[in-house]
Each structure stands twice: as structure tokens, then as C-alpha cells.
């Protein structure tokens with residue numbers, strides 16, 4: 001029988017109500033900041049974890065935006081080629097020069113992914129590249145990266161829900177919670 005994923009959560013870290021407050025605040029700030037922008041604004045949604053956050057944020061924006069998606073993975077500092085990022089799904093646009101890109105992430109951990117993605121998009125001549133994350137774990141940072149828009153800073157806990165997974169599960173929970181250690185410690 002299928003079980004209820006809520007039962008594997010030991011505590012709620014960011015509630016549904018807090019997510020509403022965060023996305024209200026961020027959408028207002030983003031809409032103000034880009035209001036007089038004469039270029040096309042593109043929300044670049046990084047699969048898979050950012051989907052619930054992006055969906056909540058985009059409906060609250062009061063400026064027109066277009067959507068793009070990428071799926072990437074980065075390997076930290078230990079791989080042979082530093083600056084390495086693997087692209088699993090790419091944008092199908094040749095010319096980024098007239099675009100103001102806002103990358104939407106669910107979480108920043110070491111910072112490698114956003115750091116390298118930002119560099120990649122600037123190398124492709126995007127007019128501007130900014131970053132927005134729901135969750136930030138600054139204590140885990142290994143590269144110098146401060147997001148332009150941050151939902152909430154969190155401690156270094158094993159978090160799942162609202163896009164974040166453990167073995168691809170828990171992404172559809174409507175809040176961010178701490179996973180009960182009994183789930184992964186056996």
C-alpha cells in the first residue's frame with residue numbers, strides 16, 4: 001500500500017503560509033526592479049526542483065515574462081575540470097543578447113550550479129543574468145555567490161518538499177520540511 005509522505009517529515013521548516021508570504025514579497029520586488037526594463041525578461045526555471053516555487057512566483061508577477069527551462073548538474077570542485085557543468089536540457093534560443101534572464105532555483109548549497117550557469121549565460125551574451133532562490137544554505141557555500149533575490153536562509157538540514165527531493169520523492173509536498181533520519185539511516 002502506498003504511504004503518506006507527510007509521515008516521513010520530522011518538522012516543517014517553511015510552511016505553506018510562509019511560502020505565500022515569501023513569493024508575495026519576491027514577486028513584488030522583482031516586478032518593481034524590472035518595471036522599466038525595455039528588454040525581454042525571461043524566467044529561467046532550473047529543473048526539476050524549482051518548478052513549484054517558479055509556479056507560485058510567476059503568477060504573482062505584474063510584469064510580462066517569458067519562460068525557459070534548463071536541466072543541469074555540476075560536480076563541485078573535485079572533478080578534473082573546474083567550472084564544469086553538464087547540460088541535460090538546454091534553451092533553444094540562439095541569441096540571448098536582448099534578454100534579461102532571471103534564474104529561478106529552489107536551493108543554493110555550495111553555489112557551484114548557479115555560479116557556473118551564470119557564467120555560461122553571460123558567455124552566451126545574455127544582456128543580464130540575475131538569480132532568485134527560494135532557499136539559501138549559506139553555511140554550505142564553497143564559491144562566492146550571493147543571490148539577487150532570496151526567499152529564506154536555512155540551516156544545513158536535510159530538507160525536502162516543495163520541489164526538493166530525496167531519491168526523487170517528496171517533491172510534491174506543499175511545504176519544505178526536514179526529512180526524518182529514519183528514512184535514510186539504515
Ligand code: PRP
Nearest residue numbers: 047048049106107108109110111112113
Ligand atoms: C539542486 C538545486 C540546484 C543545486 C544546488 O539541484 O536545484 O540546482 O542542486 O546545489 P549547489 O549550490 O551545490 O550547486 P539538483 O542537482 O538536486 O537537481 P533537481 O532540482 O532535479 O533535484
